[in-house]
Amino acid sequence: MTTDGILARLNKASAAEDFFSLLGVEYDAKIVDVARLHILRRMGQYLAGEELTGASDPEIAARCKATLERAYADFVTSTPIEQRVFKVLKDAAAPQANKHPALVQLDLLE
Template structure:
């Protein structure tokens, strides 16, 4: 069974870490699980289709480390498109009938 086949049936970030035998901090995964998995995929794409299990392990460990160290970038479109919310005090209006 190839590494791709082994990982294809997994559904949680924790299962990826366990299947690849990569240690992880549960708190980091709880906060950034989707970002870690997306970064993992990006790192694998850079390695090409012939990546072996060691390269998969290294990519997952690197993705986790980026977020554990606070270097991980929020890569989903919703984070890229969001604008900082600033509301001037002059723009505030009373709620209700006042």
């Protein structure tokens, strides 16, 4: 795996498959077809927790590879709906406020 300017190369990637190829991560196309954006979003979440400042390019490439493998593994055993990476899915699972006000007996009103 060539690691010269890996972050620049990843930044230019236009498809999930490009990320897998650049980082040398094997994948099942069926899983990527269903969860491509979810996998990349999760990878970004994991990378946000990494401190890459001052790291060498090979080290950055290795850490990016590890985060992609970890993100991909999340969706091998689970679905995008279960993982709820995107806000719209999180909101769909959030408890809904009671849309119906409490009933008030008319004879209690003055």
